[in-house]
């Protein structure tokens with residue numbers, strides 16, 4: 001799967017000091033393919049001593065400007081890089097350059113334009129929870145972006161703890177702005193670009209106030225890793241039903257994720273419509289390439305989102321609409337579950353292995369081995385919700401490993417089976 005069908009279009013230009021003197025603001029007109037809803041522009045300039053500013057214009061005038069501060073920007077109908085206006089792409093759209101400093105030998109500028117196709121929703125894969133050296137990891141945002149791309153991801157949310165300093169450094173369009181509000185009684189991730197949320201929370205009233213603030217800033221909030229993997233990791237504030245989504249799966253499945261899943265299922269049983277998401281919680285290493293085993297890297301687990309594009313607002317809309325799936329790795333398995341006309345449709349793809357189970361509430365509705373691509377339908381039952389999983393029996397040595405680390409929390413029932421993929425929820 002590729003993120004962008006349309007393009008990319010590459011435009012190469014050479015500018016001399018004379019060009020800068022006669023027309024310092026050249027326009028590179030774009031031919032927008034029919035059915036385009038947004039675009040991403042990236043720019044490379046050589047030599048380093050040249051400064052060429054970046055912007056966007058259309059028939060109505062300047063549409064956005066980032067000067068020399070950014071080398072990439074995105075504009076979609078619902079979202080845009082700061083400094084750019086979101087909305088439809090209008091007539092006369094053109095990349096706007098500023099020839100601020102052109103050295104005597106001239107400057108080469110390469111502009112790459114990715115057009116985002118409109119219309120049908122599709123699955124994008126990514127990671128909604130990762131860290132850089134802006135908090136307690138060693139890798140830079142650019143290293144995390146390289147790692148995510150290497151794993152075939154379409155997006156990765158940078159959710160550094162109690163800071164937003166990284167937001168000014170997310171130049172690669174694969175990186176999404178987020179922050180992990182990390183309190184001494186649990187964490188949540190707020191997705192989107194906004195000022196720092198208060199994390200020095202000591203009373204439930206303050207927690208409620210910060211959740212109100214996040215809603216006002218139009219941030220998408222995700223309750224993070226609600227399980228006792230560390231003394232302050234488990235969420236102990238209440239208000240579990242007030243988050244937009246639930247991180248059912250954080251890191252390897254055996255890091256007590258069945259406890260988080262049980263809390264999530266309890267919310268579903270009570271009638272709350274909370275979509276499941278996952279996150280590797282990868283604390284990116286400084287070096288590249290990354291020698292870490294794949295199961296501990298960014299993208300393990302992978303969150304799939306059916307969305308109009310792989311950019312912020314569209315992904316958040318996909319999550320809010322419940323179009324998610326979480327799988328052990330970027331290759332899948334992907335469970336696409338939907339219902340029409342009293343039938344529940346399933347489409348399971350990716351590396352085979354294990355058992356595919358469809359649930360109506362807590363009851364097993366259907367079960368079969370996952371030995372290759374699966375496609376079919378079963379009649380829906382009068383249940384509050386339907387969902388599905390691919391699971392395998394947990395190897396005994398893995399159970400022993402988890403038991404050694406969390407002797408008080410690893411139960412036979414909890415650790416008996418490991419999840420390879422977990423579908424989104426289908427509500428009646």
Ligand SMILES: [Zn+2]
Pocket residue numbers: 180182187224225
């Ligand atoms: Zn955390």
